[in-house]
Amino acid sequence: MKKVLFPLNVEEMWSMWQDNPEAGLLAGGTDLLVKLRSQRIRLKTIICLEKVKELQQINTDGAQIFIGAMTNHQQLLENQVVKSRLGCLHQAAAVLGSPPIRHMGTIGGNICTASPAGDTLPPLYVLQANLELVSPTGSRIVPIEEFIYGPGKTALAPMEVLKQVIIDLPVPGIQTHYHKVGQRKALAISVCSLACYMQLAPDGSVGEARLAWGSVGPTVMRFPEVEALLYGRKISLDILRQCGELASQKVTPISDVRAGAEYRRRLTANLLIRLLPD
Numbered sequence: 001m002k003k004v005l006f007p008l009n010v011e012e013m014w015s016m017w018q019d020n021p022e023a024g025l026l027a028g029g030t031d032l033l034v035k036l037r038s039q040r041i042r043l044k045t046i047i048c049l050e051k052v053k054e055l056q057q058i059n060t061d062g063a064q065i066f067i068g069a070m071t072n073h074q075q076l077l078e079n080q081v082v083k084s085r086l087g088c089l090h091q092a093a094a095v096l097g098s099p100p101i102r103h104m105g106t107i108g109g110n111i112c113t114a115s116p117a118g119d120t121l122p123p124l125y126v127l128q129a130n131l132e133l134v135s136p137t138g139s140r141i142v143p144i145e146e147f148i149y150g151p152g153k154t155a156l157a158p159m160e161v162l163k164q165v166i167i168d169l170p171v172p173g174i175q176t177h178y179h180k181v182g183q184r185k186a187l188a189i190s191v192c193s194l195a196c197y198m199q200l201a202p203d204g205s206v207g208e209a210r211l212a213w214g215s216v217g218p219t220v221m222r223f224p225e226v227e228a229l230l231y232g233r234k235i236s237l238d239i240l241r242q243c244g245e246l247a248s249q250k251v252t253p254i255s256d257v258r259a260g261a262e263y264r265r266r267l268t269a270n271l272l273i274r275l276l277p278d
């Protein structure tokens with residue numbers, strides 16, 4: 001029989017965790033409950049974050065957005081600032097799981113699961129999101145690419161919680177995009193995904209470009225050499241093919257039940273073609 005605790009705020013959460021140091025955290029449960037059921041994880045005590053008020057809000061000060069870790073994917077999808085300013089994150093939430101999964105699963109759970117296929121991760125990499133981690137002794141800010149260092153591996157210290165995701169809101173002239181390929185159009189884990197952040201000059205030439213691929217390596221992958229190829233160029237089929245050629249040599253995909261490594265390499269290049277203007 002498992003014990004499930006429901007703290008109402010962060011102070012209560014620390015006190016319950018200190019009394020039950022072996023406890024695990026549960027957000028929406030869409031990853032954790034699967035692992036508990038298959039006995040990949042065993043926990044006697046669960047601390048449910050559902051009612052912890054400090055983890056719930058989405059706020060903005062005009063320059064940045066602060067997304068509480070317990071924000072579920074449906075709330076991300078419905079948030080007007082996310083929709084209008086963070087297109088790639090909005091697109092990722094739209095294709096994540098199914099309506100029940102989007103209502104249960106949270107951005108914090110997606111990040112802390114640290115799956116290379118996590119849909120919010122490539123957008124958060126190109127948006128250069130920072131994560132605020134809190135513990136009984138204080139808080140620290142960690143860039144997302146330093147937080148995740150392998151499949152299922154994060155920089156979370158014992159008794160540390162992801163409080164919120166902090167993102168600088170892109171200025172006008174920045175375009176972002178996310179696309180994933182799965183085995184079907186809904187309720188599919190990505191076989192390969194691509195997020196892109198591009199600064200475009202009025203003449204259409206690219207300033208800063210950031211590209212992040214999911215599901216083609218142990219973590220989300222970015223390649224500065226590929227991004228540099230775009231600098232100062234106008235988007236064309238030719239330049240996207242050059243980027244794709246280089247990126248497909250650099251990714252390190254595996255073959256698994258969803259797809260072969262060679263197919264993933266091909267998708268790595270082909271997803272770039274979607275960046276061609278209509």
Ligand SMILES: Cc1cc2nc3c(=O)[nH]c(=O)nc-3n(C[C@H](O)[C@H](O)[C@H](O)COP(=O)(O)OP(=O)(O)OC[C@H]3O[C@@H](n4cnc5c(N)ncnc54)[C@H](O)[C@@H]3O)c2cc1C
Binds near residue numbers: 107160
């Ligand atoms: C049918 C199905 C379809 C799915 N489809 C997709 C999909 O298309 N794309 C996709 O990316 N994912 C998918 N998932 C996976 C899952 O829904 C997401 O990863 C989801 O965002 C996980 O969030 P959660 O709140 O449910 O996490 P939980 O399962 O509650 O937690 C996951 C892990 O993160 C830890 N954790 C959670 N919150 C915090 C926090 N604030 N601080 C510290 N640690 C924390 C937990 O302790 C646990 O180890 C799917 C899952 C299922 C069951």
